[in-house]
Each structure stands twice: as structure tokens, then as C-alpha cells.
Amino acid sequence: MSKFSLLDHELIPNHEIMDDDELRTVLKHFNVEREQLPKIKVTDPIAQEIDAMPGDVVKITRKSQTAGEALYYRYVME
Amino acid sequence: MSISEATIDSMIGGLSLPMTTLATLKDDVMKVGVTKKELEEIIERVMADYEYACVEPCEAVGVVSAQSIGEPGTQMTMRTFHYAGVAEINVTLGLPRLIEIVDARKTPSTPMMTVALEEGYATDRDLARKIAWEIEATHIAHLADVTTDLANMNLVVDLNEKMLIQRDVAVDDVAEKLGEELGVSVKVSSAVNNQIIVQPNEPSYRELLQLAKKIHTITLKGIEGIKRVVIRKDGEEYTLYTEGSVLKEVLHIEGVDITRTSTNNIGEIYEVFGIEAARNSIIKEASDTLREQGLTVDIRHIMLVSDIMTCDGEVKQIGRHGISGEKASVFARAAFEVTVNHLLDAGMRGDIDELNGVTENIIVGQPIKLGTGDVHLVARNPLKDSGEQ
Numbered sequence: 001m002s003k004f005s006l007l008d009h010e011l012i013p014n015h016e017i018m019d020d021d022e023l024r025t026v027l028k029h030f031n032v033e034r035e036q037l038p039k040i041k042v043t044d045p046i047a048q049e050i051d052a053m054p055g056d057v058v059k060i061t062r063k064s065q066t067a068g069e070a071l072y073y074r075y076v077m078e
Numbered sequence: 079m080s081i082s083e084a085t086i087d088s089m090i091g092g093l094s095l096p097m098t099t100l101a102t103l104k105d106d107v108m109k110v111g112v113t114k115k116e117l118e119e120i121i122e123r124v125m126a127d128y129e130y131a132c133v134e135p136c137e138a139v140g141v142v143s144a145q146s147i148g149e150p151g152t153q154m155t156m157r158t159f160h161y162a163g164v165a166e167i168n169v170t171l172g173l174p175r176l177i178e179i180v181d182a183r184k185t186p187s188t189p190m191m192t193v194a195l196e197e198g199y200a201t202d203r204d205l206a207r208k209i210a211w212e213i214e215a216t217h218i219a220h221l222a223d224v225t226t227d228l229a230n231m232n233l234v235v236d237l238n239e240k241m242l243i244q245r246d247v248a249v250d251d252v253a254e255k256l257g258e259e260l261g262v263s264v265k266v267s268s269a270v271n272n273q274i275i276v277q278p279n280e281p282s283y284r285e286l287l288q289l290a291k292k293i294h295t296i297t298l299k300g301i302e303g304i305k306r307v308v309i310r311k312d313g314e315e316y317t318l319y320t321e322g323s324v325l326k327e328v329l330h331i332e333g334v335d336i337t338r339t340s341t342n343n344i345g346e347i348y349e350v351f352g353i354e355a356a357r358n359s360i361i362k363e364a365s366d367t368l369r370e371q372g373l374t375v376d377i378r379h380i381m382l383v384s385d386i387m388t389c390d391g392e393v394k395q396i397g398r399h400g401i402s403g404e405k406a407s408v409f410a411r412a413a414f415e416v417t418v419n420h421l422l423d424a425g426m427r428g429d430i431d432e433l434n435g436v437t438e439n440i441i442v443g444q445p446i447k448l449g450t451g452d453v454h455l456v457a458r459n460p461l462k463d464s465g466e467q
Contacts, residue, residue, distance in 0.1 A: 008337045011347065011355040039391035046352035060354055065377050068097030074353075077391060 006049050013062045015046050018073070023057050026073060040074035052076045080111030089117060095128055136452045138436065140386075143379040150373035151176065167308055167319050169342070175367045179360060182387065182395035184345045189323035191304075194338035195316060203309070206316040209333050210307040211245050213320060216299040218256075221247065222274075226290050228283075233276040233290055242272070247299055249274070259296045260289060301327045325350050348393050356393050360384035407431050409438040 034057055040047050042054050052058055056076045064070040086107055154173040170188045178186050199205045222237040249266055253274050257264035267273035278285040306321040323341040348356035364380045386401055387394055394400035402414045408424040408431045433439055436446045445451040
């Protein structure tokens with residue numbers, strides 16, 4: 001089997017771990033704490049693929065049928 | 079007179095509009111050719127229209143979604159089974175399928191995989207056939223006649239040579255696999271071609287009958303749980319459809335295009351591809367089910383449902399053990415199902431209901447906090463103000 005990244009799958013949108021600066025802007029924009037964001041489990045196959053740690057926030061760039069592209073954020077939890 | 083592409087880009091670049099709207103706006107403006115002043119006015123109008131189209135704060139989107147999915151749901155057929163285009167594979171459709179999706183069942187009643195093939199394999203029918211045999215579970219019943227020989231106290235397996243060639247299995251492999259799984263002596267007969275003799279450890283009838291039963295459950299080749307594989311030509315490519323779903327195993331087979339292979343089992347997608355793929359899959363399955371019945375439901379409603387189902391990092395059902403059962407309010411939970419249990423438990427624990435939600439306020443007979451009900455008017459009393467001065 002050739003090495004492949006789960007992120008190439010057509011059902012899986014792009015996931016990336018956010019850096020602190022970007023995260024601060026996002027949290028300020030929504031006026032929330034990071035724990036209030038939607039969650040992703042640290043055991044999730046994609047969280048493991050990008051080596052996300054509990055406490056990180058993952059930025060997800062979804063392809064949306066209505067908006068073209070939509071950003072979503074998930075807080076990595078145990 | 080009309081302005082350049084770069085100017086348009088810089089003018090509409092900073093707008094907080096969705097990508098598709100921006101693209102349409104740009105295309106139309108380029109096609110028509112407008113002056114800077116005109117574009118400014120266009121932008122102003124588009125922004126006003128966009129704001130008007132947005133959902134207002136305090137709008138009950140959940141209730142709107144529930145009704146928008148529920149009403150077409152009443153028109154769905156109760157007919158469970160249907161051959162949905164895919165050659166001969168039976169899939170649950172209609173209302174039962176929709177219920178299955180929102181209930182987040184571990185396994186659907188008719189699991190099915192769509193296996194895409196890699197370049198090179200996809201256009202070659204023989205190669206596609208070969209992969210299909212790799213996937214489909216082969217049992218002894220497919221290959222041979224098994225007879226119980228009571229005189230010699232053994233099982234005689236007469237292999238069908240045609241089937242062996244078709245499924246690409248060797249006699250020795252079958253014998254080896256049987257010996258491994260059954261834990262008894264298995265010999266390839268030297269007298270008769272393609273015959274295997276299975277000898278129980280002890281010459282007892284019980285043992286022999288058990289062997290005869292057990293021999294049928296062994297998977298000789300392929301993936302256990304895949305009952306059938308159907309090859310279909312979609313455009314230029316051959317695609318495999320399977321009855322039964324074991325996504326994890328299929329991804330390891332050579333020639334399978336992993337990036338386009340999926341299943342209708344949402345629980346399996348969640349395990350293998352993660353929560354975001356599960357969300358996409360819920361949207362796809364739910365809207366496909368509704369569309370197949372000729373019902374149009376705006377995708378935003380379905381997106382809201384799947385967002386709620388996946389927001390905690392796992393797929394939760396809409397129901398007593400999921401979204402509705404986790405509501406903070408006692409009354410809201412009691413209004414859904416098992417009313418007495420919730421009220422009794424809350425009473426024993428001394429729970430407090432803050433009456434913040436819709437359901438609770440309807441139960442106690444107060445205006446709900448939605449729309450105008452959520453706005454508080456604060457008026458200054460002019461008399462009192464002047465009196466103090």
C-alpha cells in the first residue's frame with residue numbers, strides 16, 4: 001500500500017493546528033474561550049494524523065455547498 | 079471607462095461575504111464592465127441584501143430546521159427496501175433510512191461500500207474483477223460440495239475446479255486454511271483430483287457433525303462480512319459496490335483508491351476518517367435519502383443537524399441518549415421522553431431550572447425568549463428624572 005495521507009480523502013476537509021496569534025484573533029472575534037469551541041477528540045484519526053495535542057485548537061477549512069469555503073474550529077480534548 | 083480586474087479585487091477583497099457570493103459578484107461585474115462609482119453602489123446594495131438574508135440573532139433556527147425536515151418526512155414512503163440504481167444491491171431508503179441516520183445507529187440495516195479503483199485498475203475489467211474477488215468473502219459453499227462420510231468418519235470436500243479458477247484459489251491454500259481454522263487433520267486426497275478429506279480428531283458423531291457445521295463459517299478468501307461485490311461501469315471507470323461494509327480492511331487492498339472509497343455506515347466513517355468526515359457523510363446520506371424521495375430540503379437545515387450531532391467530537395444521536403437527553407433544563411428533557419423519570423430524578427437531586435430555553439417557558443406559561451420576547455425595553459421615567467433634578 002502506498003503511503004497516503006488521510007487528509008487526501010474527499011470526505012475529509014483540511015485540518016491544521018492553529019498558532020497562538022491566530023487563535024487569539026479568532027477567540028476575540030467570537031468572544032469565547034477556547035473550551036467553548038466545538039470539540040475534536042485527541043484519538044480522532046485526523047487529530048492523530050496532524051499530531052494535535054489536548055488543548056490545541058484545530059482550524060478546519062470546509063468545502064461548503066452554500067458558502068464555497070467555510071472555516072470551523074475545534075478544540076482538541078482528551 | 080470600466081475599471082480593471084485589480085481594482086475590482088481590491089474593492090471587493092475586504093468584504094465579509096461568502097466565497098461563492100464574492101466570485102459571482104466579481105464575474106458579473108467583469109462581464110458587464112462598470113465604473114468605480116457604479117461598483118461602489120453595487121457593493122453597498124449587495125452588502126445590504128446579504129445582511130437582510132442573514133439569520134437574525136434570537137431566531138430559532140433549530141425549530142425551523144426541525145419543521146423543514148419533519149414536514150417532508152411525513153410524505154416519505156414507508157416502503158423499506160428499494161433497488162437504488164446500484165445493480166441488484168438492496169439498500170434501505172426513505173423514512174427508515176432517515177431515522178437510522180439521525181439515530182446514529184452503530185451499523186445501518188443495509189451496510190454498503192462504494193470502492194473506487196486506482197488508475198490502471200479502474201479501466202480494466204479483469205483487474206477490477208480480480209480486486210472484487212479479493213474483497214468478497216469466499217466460503218467453502220462457493221467452491222465445493224461437502225459431504226459427510228459416516229462410513230469412514232470424515233468429511234469429503236469436492237472442490238469445483240471452475241470455481242477455483244474463477245476465484246483464483248489453490249487447492250493447497252484451501253486445505254491449509256481449513257486445517258488452521260478447524261484444528262484437525264486436513265489432507266488433500268491423492269486418489270481423486272481436487273478433493274480434500276477432513277478427519278476429526280476423535281471418531282465421534284458429535285465431533286463430525288460439529289465439523290460439518292463449522293466448515294461453512296470459515297472465510298477462505300476475501301474480507302469477512304462482505305457478502306457480495308458488484309462491478310459497475312460509471313462513465314469510463316469501473317467501481318465496486320459491496321454488500322456489507324468493512325472499510326478498514328478494504329483500504330489495505332492494492333488497487334483501491336483510498337481517497338474516493340466510502341461507506342454508508344456513518345459510525346465506521348467516524349472511526350476510520352474522523353469526526354469531520356462523519357459530519358460530511360451525515361449531510362450526504364441525509365440529503366441523498368431526501369432527494370431520492372423527490373423531496374427538496376434546504377441543505378442548511380441538514381447541515382445544522384449534522385453540526386449539532388458532531389459538535390462534541392463524537393457522533394451523537396438526536397434523541398433521548400443524545401442531544402435531547404443532554405439538555406441543561408429539566409423541563410426540556412421531561413418534555414421530550416420519559417417525563418416522570420426526569421422529574422423524579424431532578425426532584426431527588428434538587429435540580430434548579432433557570433427557565434432560559436423555549437420549552438421550559440412554554441411549559442410554565444411565560445413568553446419565550448425568542449424574537450421580540452428576548453428584547454427588554456428600558457425606559458427612563460421623565461417625571462422621576464425631572465423630579466430628582
